[in-house]
Amino acid sequence: MSRLIVNDLSCQRGYNELFDNLSFELSPGEILRISGANGSGKTSLLKILAGISPGESGNVTFNNNPTGSIAYQSDIFYLGHLPALSPELHCKENLDYLTQLNGNNTGRLVDDALANIGLKNYKYEYAANLSAGQKRRVVLAALFVTQAKIWLLDEPFTALDADGIKSLENQITTHCENGGLCILTTHQDSKLPNLRTLAL
Amino acid sequence: MALRNPSSFLNPLLFFVIAISLFPLAISPETHTLSNIGPGVIWVTCMLSVLLSLNALFHYDYDNGVLEQMVISPYSLSLMLLAKITAHWLLTGLPIILLSPLMGMALFLDIDSIYILMLTLLLATPSLSLIGAIGASLIVGVKNSGMLLSLLTLPLYIPILIFATSAVSQAQFDLSISGQLYFLATILLISLMTSPFVSAIALKISLE
Numbered sequence: 001m002s003r004l005i006v007n008d009l010s011c012q013r014g015y016n017e018l019f020d021n022l023s024f025e026l027s028p029g030e031i032l033r034i035s036g037a038n039g040s041g042k043t044s045l046l047k048i049l050a051g052i053s054p055g056e057s058g059n060v061t062f063n064n065n066p067t068g069s070i071a072y073q074s075d076i077f078y079l080g081h082l083p084a085l086s087p088e089l090h091c092k093e094n095l096d097y098l099t100q101l102n103g104n105n106t107g108r109l110v111d112d113a114l115a116n117i118g119l120k121n122y123k124y125e126y127a128a129n130l131s132a133g134q135k136r137r138v139v140l141a142a143l144f145v146t147q148a149k150i151w152l153l154d155e156p157f158t159a160l161d162a163d164g165i166k167s168l169e170n171q172i173t174t175h176c177e178n179g180g181l182c183i184l185t186t187h188q189d190s191k192l193p194n195l196r197t198l199a200l
Numbered sequence: 201m202a203l204r205n206p207s208s209f210l211n212p213l214l215f216f217v218i219a220i221s222l223f224p225l226a227i228s229p230e231t232h233t234l235s236n237i238g239p240g241v242i243w244v245t246c247m248l249s250v251l252l253s254l255n256a257l258f259h260y261d262y263d264n265g266v267l268e269q270m271v272i273s274p275y276s277l278s279l280m281l282l283a284k285i286t287a288h289w290l291l292t293g294l295p296i297i298l299l300s301p302l303m304g305m306a307l308f309l310d311i312d313s314i315y316i317l318m319l320t321l322l323l324a325t326p327s328l329s330l331i332g333a334i335g336a337s338l339i340v341g342v343k344n345s346g347m348l349l350s351l352l353t354l355p356l357y358i359p360i361l362i363f364a365t366s367a368v369s370q371a372q373f374d375l376s377i378s379g380q381l382y383f384l385a386t387i388l389l390i391s392l393m394t395s396p397f398v399s400a401i402a403l404k405i406s407l408e
Contacts, residue, residue: 047408050272051271051272052268052271052272052404052407052408053407053408054408070274071274073272073273073274074274076272078268078269078272080265080268081265082263082264082265082268083264083265084264084265084266084268084269085264085265085266086260086261086264086266087260087264097266098269101269101270101273101275102269102273102274103273103274103275
């Protein structure tokens with residue numbers, strides 16, 4: 001079984017230890033919500049899971065592949081605080097680039113994904129001209145395209161309207177029903193099924 | 201991508217042209233003086249205009265989070281950086297090479313010197329982009345880092361400057377310049393081999 005195994009992780013920022021000896025396992029179909037006060041290390045944990053920062057000690061493996069390995073990096077899809085869109089590119093180019101960086105080469109799916117989030121007419125609109133919520137939607141559209149099994153979403157519900165939140169929740173549910181995993185941080189209570197909460 | 205934002209590459213080029221055309225006004229319009237200082241002037245301005253353009257190399261990608269996505273991508277970060285650096289050279293180094301004969305003529309260099317000047321630029325502007333990428337990746341995420349970038353990169357540019365300008369001025373006296381050209385080629389090869397890896401490591405550290 002492919003499980004995400006987090007073993008004995010600790011993280012320090014400046015002089016503050018954020019968490020210590022953090023271990024958990026996640027099986028396919030499970031959703032993990034990381035909760036905690038501001039500055040408790042939610043984003044830092046996601047960054048360690050995404051392979052951006054190494055953490056002070058401990059390790060993370062999925063299918064026995066450690067973070068940083070090509071297999072692990074192609075299994076994850078990470079969305080951070082920043083929109084990850086270049087203002088000089090239009091939506092379709094941005095989405096193409098984002099999903100290709102993630103290891104997927106799927107041109108037609110990108111069109112469908114933009115239609116799915118209701119931004120079909122914005123295909124050739126420069127990202128610079130989009131509102132914060134629309135940018136979020138474009139980035140989240142990448143979730144329709146990516147084949148990654150583990151979704152790491154940092155505050156995915158920010159700037160989204162009620163409809164957007166609902167459709168994202170549906171998307172996460174479908175992903176997990178198909179055997180995917182999702183780890184997200186949010187301050188909002190959510191009604192997702194199969195949800196576990198990890199308090200930092 | 202930079203083509204969509206023309207100011208990012210036109211500014212350094214305009215700087216190159218304007219700075220060079222100021223020298224005859226400031227020093228002397230005399231043919232002899234100008235052809236003496238010509239190679240040096242063109243090379244120094246070329247270096248400074250490359251330096252001007254370096255800030256934009258990773259800065260925007262860092263600001264909007266695309267760099268994060270590049271770092272966690274399963275593809276090789278060094279190769280992606282090499283592509284980025286090549287694009288940077290195509291938009292700064294290459295136009296400078298193409299403009300240099302014009303600037304050379306404005307400073308009364310003879311045809312042979314202009315030819316050598318273009319040769320040194322062709323050999324060395326890629327190194328400028330490559331070495332500059334190391335500097336740019338080290339300062340990514342630091343605010344108001346222009347000064348720091350110059351302090352980091354200019355010392356590394358100095359050998360290139362010395363060999364390139366001495367090649368052109370020796371050629372003006374019909375002396376052999378193969379030594380200088382070999383040195384420039386060596387610098388290019390070394391920076392080509394190391395720069396993408398070093399920049400990749402530096403970027404990963406700045407994103408942690």
